[in-house]
Amino acid sequence: MSKPSVICIDLDGVLVDMHWGLVRLFGDDPDKYTETQWAEVGEWGLSIPKGDFWGKVRSQGIQWWLNLPKLPWTDELWAAAQATGATCVVLTTPAPFPESSYGKWQWVNENLHTQNILIGRPKEICAQPGTWLIDDRAGYGPRWEGRGGRLLSLKRPWNKDGLSIGEILKILKEAC
Numbered sequence: 001m002s003k004p005s006v007i008c009i010d011l012d013g014v015l016v017d018m019h020w021g022l023v024r025l026f027g028d029d030p031d032k033y034t035e036t037q038w039a040e041v042g043e044w045g046l047s048i049p050k051g052d053f054w055g056k057v058r059s060q061g062i063q064w065w066l067n068l069p070k071l072p073w074t075d076e077l078w079a080a081a082q083a084t085g086a087t088c089v090v091l092t093t094p095a096p097f098p099e100s101s102y103g104k105w106q107w108v109n110e111n112l113h114t115q116n117i118l119i120g121r122p123k124e125i126c127a128q129p130g131t132w133l134i135d136d137r138a139g140y141g142p143r144w145e146g147r148g149g150r151l152l153s154l155k156r157p158w159n160k161d162g163l164s165i166g167e168i169l170k171i172l173k174e175a176c
C-alpha cells in the first residue's frame with residue numbers, strides 16, 4: 001500500500017461530535033440515545049424534527065461550535081495521521097452562515113493545535129493520487145477516488161459499512 005502524502009480528515013462526525021450537540025440543541029438527551037436512534041439522526045441530524053434547522057443552530061452563535069466535544073478517538077486519530085509523515089489537514093464543509101466557519105476554525109485551533117484547516121466545498125477538488133480522505137460520509141467515495149485519491153470511510157451508526165476506528169488506526173500505522 002502506497003503511503004499518503006496528504007491526509008484530509010473530516011470534522012463533523014469524525015473529529016468533533018456535532019451530532020451530540022445537535023441532538024441536545026433540538027431537545028433530546030444525547031447521553032440516552034441508542035445505536036438505533038443515532039442511526040436515525042444520520043449525517044447533520046437531518047432526521048430530527050427541526051423546523052428552521054439552520055436558523056436555530058445559527059442563533060447559538062460561534063460559541064455553540066466551540067463547545068462541541070471531541071469524539072473518544074479524536075486525539076489518537078489526529079496523532080496517528082500525523083505519524084505517517086503526511087501533511088494532515090482538516091477538510092470540512094461549513095454550515096451556510098459565517099459563525100459556522102469561524103467556530104470550526106477556532107475549534108480546530110484550540111483542540112488540535114493546528115491551523116491546517118480548509119473550510120469549503122466541494123471536498124473532492126482536494127483529491128489526487130496520494131491524498132486520503134477520512135470521512136463518515138461514504139458518498140464521497142466515487143467523487144474522491146474518481147480523482148485518484150483514497151477514501152477511508154469511518155463507521156458510524158449512520159455509516160454502517162465503513163471501517164471501524166480501530167481499522168483506520170491500523171491502516172495509518174501501517175502507512176508510517
Ligand SMILES: [Mg+2]
Pocket residue numbers: 010011012013014135136137
Ligand atoms: Mg462528517
